[in-house]
Amino acid sequence: MIVEIGHYALVLAFALALVQSILPVWGARTRDAQLMAVAGPAALAQFLFVALAFGALTWAAVVSDFSVANVFENSHSAKPLQFKISGVWGNHEGSMLLWVLILALFGAMVAAFGRNLPETLKANALGVQAWIASAFLLFILATSNPFQRLSPAPMEGRDLNPILQDWGLAIHPPLLYLGYVGFSISFAFAVAALIDGRIDAAWARWVRPWTLAAWVFLTLGIAMGSYWAYYELGWGGWWFWDPVENASFMPWLSGTALLHSAIVMEKRNALKVWTILLAILTFSLSLLGTFLVRSGVLTSVHAFATDPARGVFILMILTLFIGGSLALFAWRGSTLTQGGIFAPISREGALVFNNLFLTVSCLAVFVGTLYPLVLEAVTGDKISVGAPFFNVVFGIIVVPLLLVVPIGPFLAWKRGDLGAVAERLAVALVVALVVAAITGWISRGVAPVLAALGFGLAAWLVVGALAEFAFRIRLFAEPIGTSLRRARGLPRSAWGMTIAHVGVGLSVVGIVAESAWKTEHILIMKPNDTVEVAGMTVQYQGSAPRKGPNFQEQTGVFAVSRGGVLLTTLRPAKRFYPARQMPTTEAAIGQFDLYASNLYISLGDAQTDGGMAVRIYWKPFVNFIWYGCVVMALGGFVSLSDRRLRVGAPVPARLAGRVPVGAAE
Known part of the structure; x- marks a missing residue:
C-alpha cells in the first residue's frame, strides 16, 4: 500500500x-x-x-x-x-x-x-x-x-x-x-x-x-x-x-x-x-x-x-x-x-x-x-x-587563468593600476620564485620543470590570496589590534573569497606532487616477501578469507615499517558478491606526512604458486587535492553566510510589488 x-x-x-x-x-x-x-x-x-x-x-x-x-x-x-x-x-x-x-x-x-x-x-x-x-x-x-x-x-x-x-x-x-x-x-x-x-x-x-x-x-x-x-x-x-x-x-x-x-x-x-x-x-x-x-x-x-x-x-x-x-x-x-x-x-x-x-x-x-x-x-x-x-x-x-587569480582582487573597480598591484604582490612573487627554485633543486631528475613550476604556481595562489587579505586589514601597516578589528569587520564574502582561492592553491599542490613524484610497484609477492617504497619496508604477511554480510573476501595483510619500527598494518582485499557474481577490489590506504601522503595497496589475482599479484603506489601529498576542494567549498559556505548574500535582495520602495516591463535600464 x-x-x-x-x-x-x-x-x-x-x-x-x-x-x-x-x-x-x-x-x-x-x-x-x-x-x-x-x-x-x-x-x-x-x-x-x-x-x-x-x-x-x-x-x-x-x-x-x-x-x-x-x-x-x-x-x-x-x-x-x-x-x-x-x-x-x-x-x-x-x-x-x-x-x-x-x-x-x-x-x-x-x-x-x-x-x-x-x-x-x-x-x-x-x-x-x-x-x-x-x-x-x-x-x-x-x-x-x-x-x-x-x-x-x-x-x-x-x-x-x-x-x-x-x-x-x-x-x-x-x-x-x-x-x-x-x-x-x-x-x-x-x-x-x-x-x-x-x-x-x-x-x-x-x-x-x-x-x-x-x-x-x-x-x-x-x-x-x-x-x-x-x-x-x-x-x-x-x-x-x-x-x-x-x-x-x-x-x-x-x-x-x-x-x-x-x-x-x-x-x-x-x-x-x-x-x-x-x-x-x-x-x-x-x-x-x-x-x-x-x-x-x-x-x-x-x-x-x-x-x-x-x-x-x-x-x-x-x-x-x-x-x-x-x-x-x-x-x-x-x-x-x-x-x-x-x-x-x-x-x-x-x-x-x-x-x-x-x-x-x-x-x-x-x-x-x-x-x-x-x-x-x-x-x-x-x-x-x-x-x-x-x-x-x-x-x-x-x-x-591561475596566474591572474591573485591579481584581480587587488585591482580597483572601473580602472586599476598594475604598478600598485605589482608592489602589493611583490612578496607573493618572491615566495613563488623561491619555492619554485627549491622544488626544482629537490626534485632534480624527477620531473623537475613540472614540479618547480607547479609548486611555484601554488605558492603564488596561496600567498597572493593571503596578501590581498592582509592588504585589506592593513596588516603590519597599523597596530595589530586595529588590523584584527578590520578583519572582524570585513564582509564574510571577502573571507570566503580568500579561503576559496587558498583552496585552489592547495589542490594545485596535490595535483603537482602526485603527478611528479608518485611511484608504482606491480609485482608478485609471497608471504614474508618485502619491497622498499618511499623509504619504508612493506612486508606481505599472507592472506586469509573472510565472510561479509553479502560477500566473501580474501584479505591480504601488509606490515609497513621504517627502520625496523612498525608504522601501520594495511589490509587490502578482493571481494566477491555471489548475488551479482561480481568481484571488487578494496584498496588499503595508509596515511603519512600528517595525513597528506598515501601508501596505496590493492590486490590482484592469486597465483597458483601461492603468490599474490599486488599493486603498491606511493602518492605524495595527494590528499591536498581533496583538502583543497573542501577548503574551496568552505570559502563558498562562508560567503553564503554574508548577510548581504542572504536569499532575496531588498526591494526599493518604488519597485515593491511591481517590475517594469520593457527594455532594461
Whole structure:
C-alpha cells in the first residue's frame, strides 16, 4: 500500500507541476496577483508530494519489498541497511527520483525564502522551474517508474552493483545533484528575466546566492566522486577524464564563470547579457550531463540506463529547454543593455579574463568529450580522446587563468593600476620564485620543470590570496589590534573569497606532487616477501578469507615499517558478491606526512604458486587535492553566510510589488 501511495504522490506532484507551470506565468503576463500567488503554495506542495514518493521508495528498499521491480533489481535482503538506503539512488529510476526531489526542494526554497522577490519575477521563475519539473516527472512516470510491481514477487533480490555498495556512493550523488539541479534556479531566473525583459544589479544579487550554493555542492560532489573512484576502483588514480566525470566538470567550470560574472553585474551593473547567457549555458550543461549518464550513450560505472527510449525522451527534454532558452535569449537578449563601462585594466577586466579562460577551458572539455560520440554517430568510426589530450589542452588554458587569480582582487573597480598591484604582490612573487627554485633543486631528475613550476604556481595562489587579505586589514601597516578589528569587520564574502582561492592553491599542490613524484610497484609477492617504497619496508604477511554480510573476501595483510619500527598494518582485499557474481577490489590506504601522503595497496589475482599479484603506489601529498576542494567549498559556505548574500535582495520602495516591463535600464 505504501508503494501505491508513493506512486499516486508522484502523479499528484506532476499535476501540481503543470498547474505551477501555467497559472503563475499567465498571471505575471496579465498582472493578476491571485494567479501569481499560486506559484508559492504549488511549489511547496509539489515538494511534499515528491518527498512522499521518495520516502515510499526508500521504505520499500529498507524492508526489502521485492515485489517492487526497482528493489528486486537493486537490493538484497543481506545487504547492510546503509547500502539499502543509498541503493535507492544507486540505479536509474531512483536517481532520477532523487533528481526531481532536489529540483522540487529548490523550488520550495525559492517559494519559502523569496519573499522579497518582485511578484512577477518570482512567479515567472517558479513557473520555469515547474516546466523543468513537469518534463522530468513525465519522464519518470512514462519511462522510469520506480514503483512498478512484479507478480509473483521474487523471494530474493539481485543485489546492487558491488562497486556502488560504498559509503562514498551515499554522499556523492546527492551532493552532485544539489549542484547540478541547483543551477536550475539560476536558469529559471535568467529565463524569467528574459520573459519580463528586465534585468539589473538586484537580479544578480538574488541569483548569486543560489548560484554559489549550487557551485559549493557541485565542488563537494565532484571531489567526493574523485575520492570514491580513487579508493574504490583500485586503479590508484583520482581523475580519468571519463566522459561522465567531464559531464560534471563542465557545469562546474561554467558555474565558476557565472559566479564571477554575477559579481561584476551586482557591483557594476555590467555584463548583463553575458551573465544571462552563462546562467542558461550552465544549467544546459547540467542537463547534458544528465543525458550522457541516463541515455545509455556512454558505458561507464556511472551510467545506469541502457534503454534507447529513455535516451530519446531525455534528448527531447534537452532540445526543448536548451533550444527554447537559447531561442528566447536570441529574441529578447537585444533588449537588455550591458550597463557600466570599465577599462581593460580593472577588476571587471580581470573577471572578464577569468570568464574568457573558464569558458574556453569548458569548451575544450566539451569538444574532447562529445567529438568521439558525434564522429561515431555520423561516420561509424571510433576514436578515443584520452588523458594526454585533456592534460595538455586544459593545462595550457588554465595556467594563465591561475596566474591572474591573485591579481584581480587587488585591482580597483572601473580602472586599476598594475604598478600598485605589482608592489602589493611583490612578496607573493618572491615566495613563488623561491619555492619554485627549491622544488626544482629537490626534485632534480624527477620531473623537475613540472614540479618547480607547479609548486611555484601554488605558492603564488596561496600567498597572493593571503596578501590581498592582509592588504585589506592593513596588516603590519597599523597596530595589530586595529588590523584584527578590520578583519572582524570585513564582509564574510571577502573571507570566503580568500579561503576559496587558498583552496585552489592547495589542490594545485596535490595535483603537482602526485603527478611528479608518485611511484608504482606491480609485482608478485609471497608471504614474508618485502619491497622498499618511499623509504619504508612493506612486508606481505599472507592472506586469509573472510565472510561479509553479502560477500566473501580474501584479505591480504601488509606490515609497513621504517627502520625496523612498525608504522601501520594495511589490509587490502578482493571481494566477491555471489548475488551479482561480481568481484571488487578494496584498496588499503595508509596515511603519512600528517595525513597528506598515501601508501596505496590493492590486490590482484592469486597465483597458483601461492603468490599474490599486488599493486603498491606511493602518492605524495595527494590528499591536498581533496583538502583543497573542501577548503574551496568552505570559502563558498562562508560567503553564503554574508548577510548581504542572504536569499532575496531588498526591494526599493518604488519597485515593491511591481517590475517594469520593457527594455532594461
